[in-house]
Amino acid sequence: MITMKINGVEVKAEEGWTVLETAKFYGLEIPTLCHHEGLTPYGACRLCLVEIGEGPRAKLVSSCTYPAEEGLVVHTDTKRVVQARRMMIELMLSVAPYSKVIQDLASRFGVTRMRFKIRNEECILCGLCVRMCEEQMDGKAIGFQNRGYQRKISTPFDIRSEECRLCGGCIYICPACQLRCQGPQAETAICNACLTMEPTCLDFYDELQCWMYDAGRCGTCVREKKA
Amino acid sequence: MSVHPTINLDSLQEIVERHGYNKNKLIAILQDIQAVYHYLPAEALKTLSRLLKIPLIDIISVATFYRAFSLTPKGRHVATVCMGTACHVRGAPKILEEFERQLNIRRGETTEDGEWSLETVACLGCCAIGPVVVVDGDYHAHTSIRKVPTILGKYRK
Numbered sequence: 470m471i472t473m474k475i476n477g478v479e480v481k482a483e484e485g486w487t488v489l490e491t492a493k494f495y496g497l498e499i500p501t502l503c504h505h506e507g508l509t510p511y512g513a514c515r516l517c518l519v520e521i522g523e524g525p526r527a528k529l530v531s532s533c534t535y536p537a538e539e540g541l542v543v544h545t546d547t548k549r550v551v552q553a554r555r556m557m558i559e560l561m562l563s564v565a566p567y568s569k570v571i572q573d574l575a576s577r578f579g580v581t582r583m584r585f586k587i588r589n590e591e592c593i594l595c596g597l598c599v600r601m602c603e604e605q606m607d608g609k610a611i612g613f614q615n616r617g618y619q620r621k622i623s624t625p626f627d628i629r630s631e632e633c634r635l636c637g638g639c640i641y642i643c644p645a646c647q648l649r650c651q652g653p654q655a656e657t658a659i660c661n662a663c664l665t666m667e668p669t670c671l672d673f674y675d676e677l678q679c680w681m682y683d684a685g686r687c688g689t690c691v692r693e694k695k696a
Numbered sequence: 697m698s699v700h701p702t703i704n705l706d707s708l709q710e711i712v713e714r715h716g717y718n719k720n721k722l723i724a725i726l727q728d729i730q731a732v733y734h735y736l737p738a739e740a741l742k743t744l745s746r747l748l749k750i751p752l753i754d755i756i757s758v759a760t761f762y763r764a765f766s767l768t769p770k771g772r773h774v775a776t777v778c779m780g781t782a783c784h785v786r787g788a789p790k791i792l793e794e795f796e797r798q799l800n801i802r803r804g805e806t807t808e809d810g811e812w813s814l815e816t817v818a819c820l821g822c823c824a825i826g827p828v829v830v831v832d833g834d835y836h837a838h839t840s841i842r843k844v845p846t847i848l849g850k851y852r853k
Contacts, residue, residue, distance in 0.1 A: 609753055609754075614760040625753050625755075626738055626767075630753070
């Protein structure tokens with residue numbers, strides 16, 4: 470058993486746990502995007518950043534790859550951590566503005582502006598699909614290619630791979646492939662419809678009549694009436 | 697018309713054997729393959745993946761990561777123009793343009809007859825003799841636009 474401190478509370482972690490697993494075990498919420506149970510941690514999205522150490526020597530590390538250590542002091546929600554997370558969301562928004570997962574993250578963390586040029590590459594290079602293909606599907610059909618700003622995920626020679634069995638695991642796990650909901654600000658780079666909670670329908674409906682509510686999408690009129 | 701030797705799988709086997717079927721020597725093996733064909737042919741990489749028991753995508757990842765490897769056929773001669781800061785201020789962009797004009801290709805391309813490839817490099821580390829142009833490993837120091845035809849002529853038959 471490893472004893473460490475998270476947000477000032479003494480917690481116990483088992484040998485081999487990461488900081489993220491320990492925090493999750495104690496019910497502390499750390500946002501993640503490139504982390505998935507059953508896949509090796511990769512530390513690509515940097516959303517799970519936490520501050521370790523104290524005072525001027527405190528530093529930001531990705532909790533999904535940082536092993537729990539004896540006497541470690543972790544803070545999961547300092548100003549520095551939140552700012553870094555928001556910046557990461559902003560950067561991811563600029564490369565994949567049509568992703569529902571990232572738009573939802575933006576709303577959840579109050580990211581209301583996006584100061585970067587929209588590149589719309591529809592991929593944030595989180596590597597989930599690559600790991601899914603290799604570790605769970607035993608395929609090894611896709612991988613990273615090139616480097617720097619040209620880095621991309623593709624099959625060898627950009628043609629259908631002989632190893633690919635069309636299982637669809639890569640699409641299932643992709644956070645950028647799920648298209649965002651067609652809310653009131655569907656055309657802008659940043660949606661934030663979940664923050665404003667403005668009803669998009671002209672009339673107010675109840676739960677049974679609103680098909681959007683059933684689909685788990687908008688439903689703002691129903692929720693507003695309930696409140 | 698192709699100037700490249702046809703892909704001979706026996707020579708590939710020989711290269712891999714020389715490195716003892718060692719997965720860790722992938723880069724060295726790729727370099728040896730490139731030395732034979734002047735690029736990395738798709739067929740050779742597929743065979744290599746079988747011989748070394750490495751997934752093809754891992755070989756592609758390495759081959760696309762390094763600028764030294766090329767997946768597209770290269771010309772018999774490769775002219776590399778240094779575009780580093782020191783060479784740049786001494787007129788490397790103009791020299792590159794002159795190469796593009798003379799060879800009638802753009803940077804990163806190969807002429808149709810397969811004789812010439814034109815490349816750029818960020819810095820060669822020999823800034824004192826800039827602007828530098830490297831052709832097939834020979835360094836040409838203090839190049840200028842007027843010297844371009846002379847350099848090309850040396851390698852043309």
